[in-house]
Amino acid sequence: MKDQGAPPEASVQVSSKSVEDRRLRLVNRTMQLYRNEAHALIETLHAVQESFGYLEEDVLKYVARTLRVPLSRVYAVATFYHSFSLKPPGEHTCVICMGTACYIGGSGAILDALREGEGIVSGETTSDGKVSLLVARCLGSCGLAPAGVFDGEVTGKLDSEHVLERIGRWRGHEH
Amino acid sequence: MAKITLATIWLDSCSGCHMSFLDIDEFLIDLAGQVEILFSPLVDTKSFPDHVDVSLVEGAVGSESDREKVLTIRDRSGILVSFGDCAVTANVPGMRNRYPVADVLARAYAENACPAAAISRDTLFFQEVPALCPQARPVHEFVPVDIFLTGCPPPPEAILYLFSELLAGRRPNMNGRTRFGA
Amino acid sequence: MNIEDLHQIARIEKSKQEGFQHQIHVCVAAGCLSCGSGQLKEALEKEIARRGLDTWCRVKGVGCLGLCTAGPLLSLETAGIFYQGVKVSDVSDILEALGGAPVERLICPVNSAFFRRQVRIVLENCGRIDPERIEEYMAESGYGGLALAVSQMSPTEVIEEVSRSGLRGRGGAGFPTGLKWTSVAKASGLTKFVICNADEGDPGAFMDRSVLESDPHRVIEGMAIAGYATGASQGYIYVRAEYPLAVKRVRLALFQAERMGVLGNNIFNTSFSFNIKVRLGAGAFVCGEETALIASIEGRMGRPRPRPPFPAEFGLWEHPTLINNVETFANVPPLIRKGGRWFAGLGTEKSKGTKVFALAGKIMNTGLIEVPMGTSLRDIVFDIGGGIPRGKEFKAVQTGGPSGGCIPGQFLDMPVDYDSLAKVGSIMGSGGMIVMDESSCMVDVARFFMEFCMSESCGKCAPCRVGTRQIYDILCRITGNLSGPDDLAMLEDLCDLMKSTSLCGLGQSAPNPVLTTLRYFRDDYLSHIHDKRCLAGACKAAREVA
Amino acid sequence: MKIHPRKNVRSDLNPSRLLTFRIDERVVSAHEDESILSVARQNGISIPTLCHLDGLSERGACRLCIVEVKGVARLLPSCVTFPRQDMEIITASERVVSYRKKILELLFTERNHVCAVCVSNGHCELQNLAVELGISHVRYPYLYPRLAVDASHSRFSVDHNRCVLCLRCVRVCDEIEGAHTWDIMGRGITSRVITDLNQPWGSSETCTGCGKCVQVCPTGALSEKGKSVAEMIKRRQFLPYLQMMRGRQDESWPK
Amino acid sequence: MAETITIEPITRIEGHGKITIILDDDGQVSDARFHVTQFRGFEKLCEGRPYYEMPAITERICGICPVSHALASGKACDAILGVHPPEAASLLRRLLNCGEFIQSHALSFFYLSSPDLFLxxxxxxxxxxxxxxxxAYPEMARDGIRLxxxxxxxxxxISGKRIHASWVVPGGVNAPLDAGHRQTMLQMIPEALEIIIRTLALFKKTLDQHREEIRTFANFPTYFMGMVDEEGNLEHVSGRLRIIDAKGHIVADAIDPADYREYIAEAVEPWSYLKFPYYKPLGFPAGIYRVGPAARLNVCNGCGTALADQEWAEFREIERGPLMSSFFNHYARLIEILFCIETMQGLLAEPAILAARVRAVAQPNFPEGVGCVEAPRGTLIHHYRVDEDGLMTWANLIVATGHNTMAMSRGVLQVAKRFITGAKITEGALNRVEALIRAFDPCLSCSTHALGQAPFTIRFMKTDGTILGET
Incomplete structure (x- = not known):
């Protein structure tokens, strides 16, 4: 029972439709790669996050069952690591680096400006669902401090105006 | 022998520690011969004396006036005793600290009145009374404290022991005589 | 593959490269990529093809060229010319200047101390080879160390060589690598593991990222040698998910190495077999701690457990496990190729070899450097680093990340090695070096690091879980000018408690930034406490107290 | 007795080797695989602990059981440290006691421990430790986090205000009951014990309702519903009993 | 120029208070304010706690009458469970209450007020x-301390601890009575009786000296409320509420405390932020009423115990109809002590009091519960709401001192006008203002459970409710 065979029928556990099934493909592939062993949990959660954008509760249950990991353990791992999110992200994501070089270079001030200018703080999504703001511990781009990532694109030497401007554009208003 | 001068006060608390003090019962009469109460809810002095040997402070610091009081008391007391769990840990009064002051006031004044309340939480304001601190906190977070007497309330035996040691000119060691929540 | 095949591949690759008169190296490490080096490379390729120069001139994506401030960087390998801040619009000028006088306005002074003073072992291939082609690595003697080890040396001899080199772990604590390998080799058990810690967590450090992005095979080779020496047949690279490019290149490199047969079964036709898998970290600094890292590879939360037993005896899935970091493994191949004695000839008496540092902060030349151990801080900051920009005063250099300390000007002439750093209250750490000028408030810096440790504390042991929060609160009170007279004493008391009683290295070293700033920059604290004023003018008084 | 080999077996220790060493000037002997804590207790020397509970795997996390060993600069957690021949252990030096007090004080500041109105008042390990160590007040500022009570379970409730994160509940549920309903979410100061996917305990799909977690909890965090203030007395006898029953070799009833 | 006299703190009362008296240009008292200067927030801080912690939490409202809070809370919890406590538990709860009345009334009379009355x-x-x-009076002092x-x-x-015993629990009590303790208690009764009879006699002799105080200590007509048993006799724990008018006519009787909101409303005035409980049918502010020892003796038909009944009859002889002056609270307190000692005697004689079953066990069955007892200072109401898991979502507490706030503030003005003129303000005059407050024995610890911090603004009005003026 431990190895072999496809995981339990996915669509039964996961809420809706074939779109979801397609998204599950990567998840299933990851689990199969590790023969559904429990230690694949973190890798699988990466896969879930990649294809769903966040860790959806039903998918977590599905993963728990497939890998035979207790539900609470799955939740514990999902909340222990900062890479994982239990909330759906906004349309766009903005990551501000708070590594030492970036902090010394003024990334704290950028976060302050975002709070004042756009009313968002780290870990939150704007009320219009357009932009999620995240803080990175270090992007490893210290030479470009302060650095940030806008929808996957690393940008260096940021300042508050630049960041506000980009976010304003995403949200459809001027700054 | 000169009497020890004593002040007692209660801040944000229930007065139970003072009651426990009275629970030393007949020893109160003995004590009256050796201790002079200069300031207390039990006597009529209106202002805190310039100096007392020992002050018992019951209660957490919950308002600006409490804060001012402990500063004065510290200033004018030889030995300051944090008297009971509220003074030592903020205890039950500290349970409000989980909520913002505005919420606590709103529950009591705006939300709990039965007729259609004329007051909403936005119009709530207070005057002529001391402002509330955001949290009720232990006395030693504001001033240095010499002796801690835990318990809710501290048992009368512990209080009696405190006095007998003080009268004997010793700094009492309260270890094992009482505990948090006793 | 056998050793002859390896040489053959290297020869072919060499001669192929020599066929080009010009090789343009475009930096495609994350730093330069984010300044547009990807587009630049594309434009160069297109333009070369358009002009029909492609048999004569070749464009190559390479790893980090080091001087990240000046990106995008490119180098003309044969001419020894560096261009900095290159834009797509510069492409035709560059091509036209090939073979003639260089484009003056783009020239990056290669003679500057930044390049001159470096000694490159770990970074020897960085910026010179295409990290996505194993052949290029092989052309630079790549996998030669492994070949040598498995074919001509016994595992014990390999370990002896490593011990002879005096190499110490580059991950932070500086534990002698040979000793660590020995204990894993000696540990009983048929199954053993080798783990490469590539979860570079220090904010302000990016050496490991650069090495993995620029020269991933070097790490793979180092791990394979370690596997041979310790008797392990399975390796894991635990790499940060935040480094997508590094992950991609490592995966590609593993694929190539397996295909070529330098990984897998019967490597170089010997009985030695070794495989490597990639595991992604998920954003937890504490996973830099060995036992936490192991827990994470096992699919659990990265909470450290008390040691002993050490991973060398009781590691991944309870088997003896060797854990070294990226830079340590990267040192191994040349060390084996050239011998431990050669390596030991570099550096100081107790700290051998070179060290890669990530220079950042208030410094002219930010980027990656590699210098011999024992180079002075002054040389690094003012000579190689080019000093402090905008005429500001130097205030401190922070080494070792959140576990390190802030070193003041009075120690600038100190040689940088493990023991000297420890003497002043800091650590080597993984090699982050953040320079601060007079506009930094050291209380605020301490607060920054404590915030980091607080949110990275795993929460297992009480002193670290609550201690970091209490210390952070005090530092917030101080920077917010809300502190009381007892706060300094309480700060010192809590730091001492955490150092002495925390379960793992994170908690034990988390007070270091506070302790060093208290020691060397006490005035910054006192001014906040007594005068309610920030000496550096950096702290907003109204900063909220959490 | 090893009931959970994964977590307890130390391959580097030899259970048959007998060692002689000193604890607090007293010469004692023990097997190599007996922890210093357990040897001390067998010899009537008490070392305070919070996360340790006989019958559960060790975590070494509360740090209250730290002891000094002569010649070793670091303080060692006695629950996971094993003796060596001729080791000299000091269980209650001034230094150690002062650290224990501070750690305990930190625990008091971390959550909202209002002893006076707690179901475990008078029967609480945290409170008893405070008495034992002579803690008259907490020197660090209280954090007063805003935490909830989950009373959705029909028989038990969990009050996060009183949790010290010893994780005995997690371990007993996993190691003895085998349900693994409990675990710990988040990290650092925001860690919190959870049931299943952080859902109300009452809606847990995995909880068997056995109540072992309640009985092993050192404080009033886990309690039986309806027990009033000071009434929650924990019963832990089941743990050694279950250990014994599960560890025995022969099964005396016909199958 | 108008002048302000501040008396702060009000001493020898239980809690924090302050009085300000405002004199006009002619030195006549024009206004007075009574401030409560403490705030605790119990109605909010219990939110989210399990209902079964409420008796212990609300005990901490007051160190003098924790028993009353525990009892009211226990009863509110009984209602949430929907159970009746076993007989022994009911008897024991009443017995506990007797102990509290004895100690609390003794405290008020001997420790706090006797200096005014005898010195x-x-x-x-x-x-x-x-x-x-x-x-000065060592014998009396000894009597007071002893009592x-x-x-x-x-x-x-009974409960294992003098203050905050946490012995009252939802559905009953936490432990049965020890037979040995019953014996000890019975042995204590004769001495207690002796003391109270001696003190009553002493006190009655002083009445003549306090004619002025009697005349001015809140001596005006109001309604009264108190708890009575099925026969209309004095009851503190398990009775129903009765309200009488100033003439002594019963206007509402046998009120189930759960219906308190049909009779009592709490007014909120935008200008004062203080809740004023009032008798609902009369409206606000005409519905002024008083609670407490004298009010209880005013509303009941008698005490139902032999000695107390004699004293009650003598007490009610003083005036035709209800006694209006709040000075008589001192008198009523002594009579209630006597009543409690006698009640104790009766309760201890009940065989059922030693029964082992003292607790009804249930899960919460109702989302809401009201508990009401007579505390030493007057009627105490706890009203809770819980969610389906039994966690508190809402609480409202009306404490004795709350009911009396309107009467107290009008009383302060009355005393101030009589004893204070600008020309000569004696310490003794100011002490009388405080003594009036002491007569009510206000428990400000209780009343500040929530409503502290509120400036208490007094309205001047005629007995018919016409407002003469207000600040």
């Missing part, structure tokens, strides 16, 4: 306290 309103303030009494101690010992023997 004199104008005595040296430095001596005018319990130590002064110890010096309070008896009360506290009874509480301790």
């Amino acid at each position: 004199g309103m104008d005595a040296d303030p430095a001596k005018r306290n319990i130590t002064g009494i110890i010096e 309070r101690k008896i009360g506290q010992q009874i509480i301790e023997m």
